[in-house]
Amino acid sequence: MKTILIVEDEKILREAYKKILAQEGYHVVDAPDGQRALKLLDDETPDLILLDMLMPHMDGLEFLEHADLQSNHPGTKVIAFSNLSNQQGLNAMMEKGATMQLLKSSLSPRQLAAIVRDMTGDGQPAAA
Amino acid sequence: MATSRSGTKTMAQRDSVQDALAKTAALVVVMRGEEGVVDYVSPGMHRVLGRRDVDGLPMRKAFPELNGQGWFECVEEMYASGKSADGGGIVVSFIVGGKPAREALYTFSLEPCLDDDGNIGGVTAVGIRVNNQYLMHQRSAEEQERYHAFMQNSNIGIWRFELDAPIPTGLPVEEQVRLTFERAYLAEANDAMASMYGYETAAPIIGARLGDLMIQDDPKNIGYLTAFVDAGYRLTGVDSHEKDYEGNDKYFRNSLVGVIKDGRIVRAWGTQQDITEQYLAVQAMRKSEERLELALKASHLGTWEWNLASNELTWSDELRQLYGLNADDEVSYETFINLLHPDCRDELQANFQHSLETGDSYEVEHKIVWSNGEVHWILGRGRAILVDGKPVRMLGTGMNIDDRKRAELQLRESEARFRSMADNAPVLIWESDAKARCTYLNQPWLQFTGRSLKSSLGNGWTDDIHPDDRPLAGRAYRDASRNHEPFCVEFRVKNRDGAYRLLLDKGEPRFSSDGEFLGYIGSCIDIQDIRESQKLKSMNTTLKTQRTQLLALNRSKDEFISLASHQLRTPATGVKQYIGMLLEGYSGDLTEDQTELLRIAYESNERQLQIIDDLLKVAHIDAGKVELKMQPTDLAGLIQDVIKEQRDTFRKRRQRVIFKPEQPAVMVCADAPRIRMVIENLVDNAGKYSPEGRDVTIAIEAGKDDVVIGITDQGVGIAEADIGKLFQKFSRVNNPLSTLVGGTGIGLYWAKKIIDMHHGSIGVTSQLHKGSTFTIRLPKGDQ
Numbered sequence: 001m002k003t004i005l006i007v008e009d010e011k012i013l014r015e016a017y018k019k020i021l022a023q024e025g026y027h028v029v030d031a032p033d034g035q036r037a038l039k040l041l042d043d044e045t046p047d048l049i050l051l052d053m054l055m056p057h058m059d060g061l062e063f064l065e066h067a068d069l070q071s072n073h074p075g076t077k078v079i080a081f082s083n084l085s086n087q088q089g090l091n092a093m094m095e096k097g098a099t100m101q102l103l104k105s106s107l108s109p110r111q112l113a114a115i116v117r118d119m120t121g122d123g124q125p126a127a128a
Numbered sequence: 129m130a131t132s133r134s135g136t137k138t139m140a141q142r143d144s145v146q147d148a149l150a151k152t153a154a155l156v157v158v159m160r161g162e163e164g165v166v167d168y169v170s171p172g173m174h175r176v177l178g179r180r181d182v183d184g185l186p187m188r189k190a191f192p193e194l195n196g197q198g199w200f201e202c203v204e205e206m207y208a209s210g211k212s213a214d215g216g217g218i219v220v221s222f223i224v225g226g227k228p229a230r231e232a233l234y235t236f237s238l239e240p241c242l243d244d245d246g247n248i249g250g251v252t253a254v255g256i257r258v259n260n261q262y263l264m265h266q267r268s269a270e271e272q273e274r275y276h277a278f279m280q281n282s283n284i285g286i287w288r289f290e291l292d293a294p295i296p297t298g299l300p301v302e303e304q305v306r307l308t309f310e311r312a313y314l315a316e317a318n319d320a321m322a323s324m325y326g327y328e329t330a331a332p333i334i335g336a337r338l339g340d341l342m343i344q345d346d347p348k349n350i351g352y353l354t355a356f357v358d359a360g361y362r363l364t365g366v367d368s369h370e371k372d373y374e375g376n377d378k379y380f381r382n383s384l385v386g387v388i389k390d391g392r393i394v395r396a397w398g399t400q401q402d403i404t405e406q407y408l409a410v411q412a413m414r415k416s417e418e419r420l421e422l423a424l425k426a427s428h429l430g431t432w433e434w435n436l437a438s439n440e441l442t443w444s445d446e447l448r449q450l451y452g453l454n455a456d457d458e459v460s461y462e463t464f465i466n467l468l469h470p471d472c473r474d475e476l477q478a479n480f481q482h483s484l485e486t487g488d489s490y491e492v493e494h495k496i497v498w499s500n501g502e503v504h505w506i507l508g509r510g511r512a513i514l515v516d517g518k519p520v521r522m523l524g525t526g527m528n529i530d531d532r533k534r535a536e537l538q539l540r541e542s543e544a545r546f547r548s549m550a551d552n553a554p555v556l557i558w559e560s561d562a563k564a565r566c567t568y569l570n571q572p573w574l575q576f577t578g579r580s581l582k583s584s585l586g587n588g589w590t591d592d593i594h595p596d597d598r599p600l601a602g603r604a605y606r607d608a609s610r611n612h613e614p615f616c617v618e619f620r621v622k623n624r625d626g627a628y629r630l631l632l633d634k635g636e637p638r639f640s641s642d643g644e645f646l647g648y649i650g651s652c653i654d655i656q657d658i659r660e661s662q663k664l665k666s667m668n669t670t671l672k673t674q675r676t677q678l679l680a681l682n683r684s685k686d687e688f689i690s691l692a693s694h695q696l697r698t699p700a701t702g703v704k705q706y707i708g709m710l711l712e713g714y715s716g717d718l719t720e721d722q723t724e725l726l727r728i729a730y731e732s733n734e735r736q737l738q739i740i741d742d743l744l745k746v747a748h749i750d751a752g753k754v755e756l757k758m759q760p761t762d763l764a765g766l767i768q769d770v771i772k773e774q775r776d777t778f779r780k781r782r783q784r785v786i787f788k789p790e791q792p793a794v795m796v797c798a799d800a801p802r803i804r805m806v807i808e809n810l811v812d813n814a815g816k817y818s819p820e821g822r823d824v825t826i827a828i829e830a831g832k833d834d835v836v837i838g839i840t841d842q843g844v845g846i847a848e849a850d851i852g853k854l855f856q857k858f859s860r861v862n863n864p865l866s867t868l869v870g871g872t873g874i875g876l877y878w879a880k881k882i883i884d885m886h887h888g889s890i891g892v893t894s895q896l897h898k899g900s901t902f903t904i905r906l907p908k909g910d911q
Contacts, residue, residue: 109709
């Protein structure tokens with residue numbers, strides 16, 4: 001089972017994504033900010049991280065800088081997943097190792113699930 | 129008639145008297161008329177004179193031998209007074225012919241001939257022969273006293289020298305002179321004469337030897353006595369050099385007459401005037417003249433004189449030197465003219481001519497050319513002397529003025545250099561005199577004001593100063609000139625176009641080499657532009673500050689918008705995810721009604737998200753945050769992709785999109801994603817604002833430099849009045865479909881901004897209810 005890490009400070013969204021992706025058959029772990037997410041990485045090696053950009057304590061960019069996924073979790077992909085129209089900030093995250101950037105508001109649950117499946121290399125969805 | 133009778137009687141009486149006198153040895157002379165014309169001379173008189181042709185002559189011509197003996201004076205006095213002379217007689221001396229000639233003394237009595245009215249008509253003179261002894265007897269003691277009284281009261285020195293022994297007049301002149309010094313002694317002298325020798329009275333010098341009184345070796349004295357002998361022992365106005373009591377030099381003017389007896393001189397009478405002071409004055413003057421002559425030589429001043437009657441031109445040695453001539457070179461008017469520089473001949477000759485006609489003096493500076501070719505400057509002055517209006521002589525001077533001319537030339541060159549420099553200087557230059565009157569303005573000044581030099585000099589130039597600035601400019605000048613200090617002032621001056629320009633005027637005091645204040649020299653520069661640029665600079669600084677503030681504000685706004693959009697998007701995204709999960713079956717099946725209601729909620733939420741996106745897009749582009757990423761872009765392919773993407777939407781509305789490009793690929797250099805969004809927007813609008821079933825046609829045409837895309841619909845069209853506001857921010861145009869379509873009024877605004885950033889253009893032509901064509905023109909750019 002593939003593991004997805006959701007880093008999102010907005011609980012309502014975090015819960016929605018957890019619910020969607022869990023139904024899609026993924027092992028989902030989540031964290032409300034960068035610091036908690038870093039700790040989770042001690043125990044988990046997610047296949048994909050949905051990483052929000054603007055968060056308290058530690059934002060997405062700082063998380064990427066500290067996590068050093070290239071060294072510690074080379075197989076982990078990252079979607080810079082933001083609702084902030086800050087192109088510069090998104091570009092910076094791409095430079096720090098994010099695989100793709102997505103605007104949260106642009107995706108319906110099925111569209112998100114389809115993208116995650118593409119990213120994790122799973123051909124079939126777990127649920128219809 | 130009575131007069132006539134009495135006249136006849138008088139003449140008869142005279143004739144009888146004459147008849148009687150003719151027979152006497154007495155000398156009788158009758159003169160008539162005021163000039164004393166000789167009317168009658170007795171035979172005795174003829175004998176004494178040795179001639180008879182004296183009748184009808186005026187007495188002075190008739191009897192020249194009586195000249196100087198007081199005879200004529202007595203006659204003239206009688207004519208004047210009409211009375212007999214006091215003293216009765218006058219003694220005169222005649223030299224009577226024969227061998228040897230002898231002196232004959234006669235005493236004359238004079239009587240007036242009166243007519244009946246008592247007026248004098250003539251004089252009768254009767255002379256009786258006297259000898260010396262007789263003469264002595266005749267003179268009464270009273271007459272002697274009168275003589276002495278006259279002598280003593282006279283201011284003129286009167287003297288009589290006697291000789292120890294008479295000197296023969298036949299001796300050689302030199303011997304006579306020597307013997308005179310040896311034998312003569314002063315027998316008689318008045319006090320006036322004594323005082324000339326430093327004595328109070330005559331007594332101490334009576335008996336003095338002539339040799340003691342006169343300096344024997346002095347050539348002047350020898351000449352004096354020689355002249356006395358040569359002139360027949362009678363001299364007037366001869367000067368002698370003598371010594372006074374204290375040995376001081378004395379100069380006297382003498383008149384003397386010698387008494388000759390038997391061919392020997394026995395005594396001499398004379399008078400003398402002390403002319404020492406005059407003599408010394410003359411000497412001093414001569415010295416002064418000598419000094420003047422020296423001065424003339426030193427000052428290179430030469431003189432000339434031209435005798436017009438003889439055409440004789442005389443040049444001084446100095447003048448010859450000035451003209452490069454030798455002392456023995458001949459000079460003539462022609463020589464002179466030839467020496468003149470050709471440039472100066474006419475002027476000088478004109479001056480000569482004028483002076484010759486009027487006697488006016490002239491002064492001309494002219495050039496001359498020496499025979500060796502050297503050119504010199506001469507200051508020529510001259511004047512013609514006219515007699516009865518005719519020129520007889522011309523006098524003049526010439527002075528070398530090479531040095532002065534050289535200095536003048538240097539000054540002129542210096543002046544010319546200054547003028548040339550000043551006229552080419554990029555500043556306005558002026559000069560004033562000590563009375564604050566403008567004396568010079570350079571060409572740039574005149575060009576600046578467009579005023580003539582003549583009307584600018586003096587105070588004329590101040591007319592161009594701005595009336596408000598005149599007191600300020602005037603005060604600056606006056607305050608500075610009081611202490612002869614430099615000044616600097618700004619004022620406005622009207623230029624030739626009538627515009628006032630601000631000038632910075634700097635004045636420096638001018639002084640002569642003696643330190644005398646001469647006025648000011650100053651320069652003005654036009655600082656209008658500088659001052660304006662300073663103002664601009666200041667405004668620029670303000671603007672920069674404002675810009676910084678605005679940028680900060682804008683940043684705050686961007687941050688706010690960015691944050692707000694995030695904050696707005698998050699809940700809407702939450703709605704989208706949860707309704708999405710319901711609609712997409714994550715929570716099991718829904719009824720048809722439930723699905724429809726959730727779909728409306730979902731669409732509404734989508735629209736809210738779209739508005740948020742549009743707002744963000746505008747905020748970004750207005751903030752200049754949009755940076756184009758230009759890349760070769762196939763517009764035809766891009767349009768195909770858009771059509772493909774929107775195919776379902778069009779199909780739902782039963783609309784076709786017709787696109788048949790002539791070329792498979794039309795390349796431009798553009799930001800592909802953003803151009804794609806523009807085309808998406810226009811294609812979407814074309815569909816949305818057209819009724820169902822109406823086709824949309826897209827055309828693309830590649831020109832040489834640009835590409836034009838036309839998107840034509842058969843929709844509701846746009847009223848002409850609305851076309852202008854179509855591309856404005858937040859503008860909505862009312863039409864039958866607008867309410868249904870919705871929209872934020874941002875799409876076309878953003879599209880225009882993007883096309884503008886590509887240096888292209890976007891426009892629309894439309895007919896209400898028939899349709900519209902939106903046209904995009906994009907430059908091809910470097911691909």
